[in-house]
Amino acid sequence: MSQLKPILSHLDPIIPSSTGKFKSAPYAFHRVRFHPRLTLWSFLLLFFVLLLFFCSPPAASPAGKRRSLHTLSPNWEIKARNSAKGGGLTVLVTGAAGFVGTHVAMALKKRGDGVVGLDNFNSYYETGLKKARKSLLERQGVFIIEGDINDGSLLAKLFEIVHFSHVMHLAAQAGVRYAMQNPNSYIHSNIKGFVSLLEACKNANPQPSIVWASSSSVYGLNSKVPFSEKDRTDQPASLYAATKKAGEEIAHTYNHIYGLSITGLRFFTVYGPWGRPDMAYYFFTKDILRGKEIKIFQGAARDFTYIDDVVKGCLAALDTAKKSTGSSSGGAKRGAAQLRIYNLGNTSPVPVGKLVSILEKLLEVKARKKVLQMPRNGDVLFTHANVSLARKEIGYNPTVDLETGLARFVKWYVSYYASKKKTV
Numbered sequence: 001m002s003q004l005k006p007i008l009s010h011l012d013p014i015i016p017s018s019t020g021k022f023k024s025a026p027y028a029f030h031r032v033r034f035h036p037r038l039t040l041w042s043f044l045l046l047f048f049v050l051l052l053f054f055c056s057p058p059a060a061s062p063a064g065k066r067r068s069l070h071t072l073s074p075n076w077e078i079k080a081r082n083s084a085k086g087g088g089l090t091v092l093v094t095g096a097a098g099f100v101g102t103h104v105a106m107a108l109k110k111r112g113d114g115v116v117g118l119d120n121f122n123s124y125y126e127t128g129l130k131k132a133r134k135s136l137l138e139r140q141g142v143f144i145i146e147g148d149i150n151d152g153s154l155l156a157k158l159f160e161i162v163h164f165s166h167v168m169h170l171a172a173q174a175g176v177r178y179a180m181q182n183p184n185s186y187i188h189s190n191i192k193g194f195v196s197l198l199e200a201c202k203n204a205n206p207q208p209s210i211v212w213a214s215s216s217s218v219y220g221l222n223s224k225v226p227f228s229e230k231d232r233t234d235q236p237a238s239l240y241a242a243t244k245k246a247g248e249e250i251a252h253t254y255n256h257i258y259g260l261s262i263t264g265l266r267f268f269t270v271y272g273p274w275g276r277p278d279m280a281y282y283f284f285t286k287d288i289l290r291g292k293e294i295k296i297f298q299g300a301a302r303d304f305t306y307i308d309d310v311v312k313g314c315l316a317a318l319d320t321a322k323k324s325t326g327s328s329s330g331g332a333k334r335g336a337a338q339l340r341i342y343n344l345g346n347t348s349p350v351p352v353g354k355l356v357s358i359l360e361k362l363l364e365v366k367a368r369k370k371v372l373q374m375p376r377n378g379d380v381l382f383t384h385a386n387v388s389l390a391r392k393e394i395g396y397n398p399t400v401d402l403e404t405g406l407a408r409f410v411k412w413y414v415s416y417y418a419s420k421k422k423t424v
């Protein structure tokens, strides 16, 4: 998952080239002011600048907000109302076109809860995969609104239309290494976006209970294993980790002042069908199949957690969440509200070399491997979850081992890309 990508990535860091190259432009402009060809060129330049501006990924700038207003489908209010119908909980799932969001939304719908999704479909990884997950959910009767969590007026309207009992907040800028390329996308989604969502929840009547995804990356340079919830989390090794840690502190504030019931879940390297292409198990599979060399970082190990186990943990957190205690009018709380944090891991770290040998066996292809020292680019060497607290308080019990989980992933991967080839 997020922390994995960098560790195992075969991609070298891509540093955007500096804009300093354009510094001689103003002088040229003065010398040949009204030359017709030059005017044409400046128009062309302006055109490209505007084009770049409007095409930049929504997660990277407030452009996401503007876009969501235009891309809302015509009957979105009716569709949202219908999607929210159900016998049990009524849940807003943010990041519903994402890997974990799709699985959680599906599981909720299948057991009879009302579910509405929200996602900005940003292009951090192939949007085709997000669209395919969206169709999958549509067939189950789950509607995903295309919008950004920073769009306060959209959220206010949505909470007016549907009285959500719960919010499952999974929208985020994930990935560790990408933070060196696009730091602002992490601030936009994981900090600004989270505050925007909490504001909407605080103002909603009734106030929903919130469950959201933090990350095992908050343990950062912590060297005590296994990682327990009480261990220190003040030494993040990446901006991604820092924004997740900030989220935990922001959650504390909204719980303390406004009485929002909030549960944070620290996921440990989640993998499985419909997974994330930026994660090692996913791009290793792709590269092994096309004979491309893969880079393995020496000593790296991960507590890989199968998606179905994580989904069960998410549902257990929703089911055990107490009600928020604030009032939407004055914002004052009637009493202390619930604030929880749990590790959701598998409790058995696996060396990355072992991950690769399982994939080789499943794919029946030998990988071309290169073993390297881990670069210091935001990733941690090792993760290992202590899940006793989640086990005790919400009945969390991971059961799927890496061989079994990867077999299911590979089966999905092969059939997904085979059917894509047929339709393209």
Ligand SMILES: NC(=O)c1ccc[n+]([C@@H]2O[C@H](COP(=O)([O-])OP(=O)(O)OC[C@H]3O[C@@H](n4cnc5c(N)ncnc54)[C@H](O)[C@@H]3O)[C@@H](O)[C@H]2O)c1
Residues within 6 Å of the ligand: 001, 002, 059, 064, 094, 095, 096, 097, 098, 099, 100, 101, 118, 119, 120, 121, 122, 130, 147, 148, 149, 150, 169, 170, 171, 172, 173, 174, 175, 188, 189, 193, 213, 214, 215, 216, 266, 267, 268, 269, 270, 271, 276
């Ligand atoms: N997969 C893992 O191993 C892992 C590990 C630790 C934490 N997490 C966290 O779990 C959550 C889900 O992760 P995932 O693996 O499904 O990632 P994902 O990238 O597949 O899903 C996140 C979704 O959120 C959407 N999104 C991003 N910014 C948004 C915004 N501003 N407004 C609306 N939508 C937005 C994206 O389009 C994407 O579809 C994230 O919060 C992630 O940080 C995941």
Ligand SMILES: *[C@@H]1O[C@H](CO)[C@@H](O)[C@H](O)[C@H]1NC(C)=O
Residues within 6 Å of the ligand: 225, 226, 228, 229, 386, 387, 388, 389
């Ligand atoms: C695991 O966490 C629990 C509390 O959640 C703690 O009591 C226990 O000591 C931890 N175990 C280890 C081995 O760190």
